[in-house]
Amino acid sequence: MLSELIDFLASLHPLVVHLPIGIILLTIAIDVFMKNKNNSVQRVITMGWFFSFFTGLLAALFGWFLGDNGYYFESQINIHRWSGVAFVSLCFFIWLMRYINFRFSRAFNRSINITTVILLTVTGHFGGEMTHGQNYLVENLPFVKKEISSLKITEAKKTETDSLFVYEDLVYPVLEEKCMACHNQNKAYGGLNMSAFESLVKGGNSGAGIQKGNPYKSLIYKRVSFPHDHPKFMPPAGVPLSYDQIATLEWWIDNGAEKQMPVTLVRKDPKVQRMMELQYGLDLREKTYLETLQLASIASSDLKVLEDEKYMWRFLNPEESFLDVKFTAKKIETADLLTLQKIKKNITWLNLSDCKLSDEQLGYLSEFPNLTRLKIQKNPMLTNKGIEALQELENLSQLNLYGTRINDAAFTTLGQMKSLEKLFLWNTRVTAKGIAAFKAQHPDIEVIAGL
Ligand code: HEC
CATH class of the missing domain: 1.20.120 (Four Helix Bundle (Hemerythrin (Met), subunit A))
Structure with a gap:
């Protein structure tokens, strides 16, 4: 009373x-x-x-x-x-x-x-x-520019989106700025201490702060999304959470509110992803291997090795670090492969088609760390044995083997290639049955066989 x-x-x-x-x-x-x-x-x-x-x-x-x-x-x-x-x-x-x-x-x-x-x-x-x-x-003065999004993510972190975490990088800083003055270990109004993840989840006197998977039963979310004049609206003083901050909180709780949830998980919700990209200045698209690779541009002295009619080449990126090389002579020698090895880091696409490449020579390619596309079609000497060396190419995503002598047994090797996305196999000795079995095991790999 x-x-x-x-x-x-x-x-x-x-x-x-x-x-x-x-x-x-x-x-x-x-x-x-x-x-x-x-x-x-x-x-x-x-x-x-x-x-x-x-x-x-x-x-x-x-x-x-x-x-x-x-x-x-x-x-x-x-x-x-x-x-x-x-x-x-x-x-x-x-x-x-x-x-x-x-x-x-x-x-x-x-x-x-x-x-x-x-x-x-x-x-x-x-x-x-x-x-x-x-x-x-x-x-509220006229002509004064208003700041809208308040979340600051450092430029370094913006480029490393794979190492951004929802709680640590998007949720915690907001709670720290807008709630923790009144909800910390020394002063925990309503019994709620937000300074540690565990106590945030646990909540205060009236129940769970966060109920993983259900924002509408999570007091933290409920209190910030009340109308501003509601007596229980939080924060009671200071600047309220912005729309995007509330949406991020909701999405995080909805998806399990794990402490270590990577921000890139948002790719399954394009709308929220778009919102995060716009509001926080992030680029959350999935990156190809090459986009993530930072390689210094190739020195002009190194490029000299390609000064021969046998080689046709071009740069694949404006930074001049990735090369697309095509061997054009009728027959390749081991010396040629040794030459290419000198710039093996920079060769990303390589075309060695129709040059009488042998199984042993293929072995020289196993050390090209950044090779993503390899064309070795129309080399009828190539067999299952030769392509075993290609297993080591961790980033190879496209491989053209048409017109070689490989057969169904090669699928064991091909199945080991981690990054393989596209495979050209027509005019080889593989069978429709072999392809079907391979596709069943590797549904993500596109097989072009013309069968
Ligand atoms: C200026 C102080 C202050 C700030 C800032 C503040 N709160 Fe509170 N909060 C309180 C007080 C006082 C209570 C207890 C009275 C009540 O429940 O309304 C409380 C209670 C709560 C409760 C209920 C706890 C329970 O279990 O009873 C939640 C949830 C909550 N606050 C969330 C937040 C969130 C989220 C923020 C930041 C967006 C925030 N608060 C910012 C003062 C504050």
């Missing part, structure tokens, strides 16, 4: 504060602007100071109750609280002096008026900031 009464009085604070403001401004206006003040006017002014003191005292008392509910930041409340107390004390002191007919000098009177207005402004400003949020006035 008593606590309800106190809550009620506390809720009157924002209303009652306007009384001393109005009264004191009017009193000072009369004092400043009325020349020849007779006794009645002087008495009105004395009364003005009294009512400012009295209504100010009520406002301060109610405010004291309100400040105790934990809905405000202590840093803001302290200035507001003590400048309010100073204002009330000053009003009381001035009223008392006037009441006992103490005569002020003009200069003293003026400084009293100025001090009072300053105190009033400071108190009012910090009070307003607590209810409307910081920079409320400034943000």
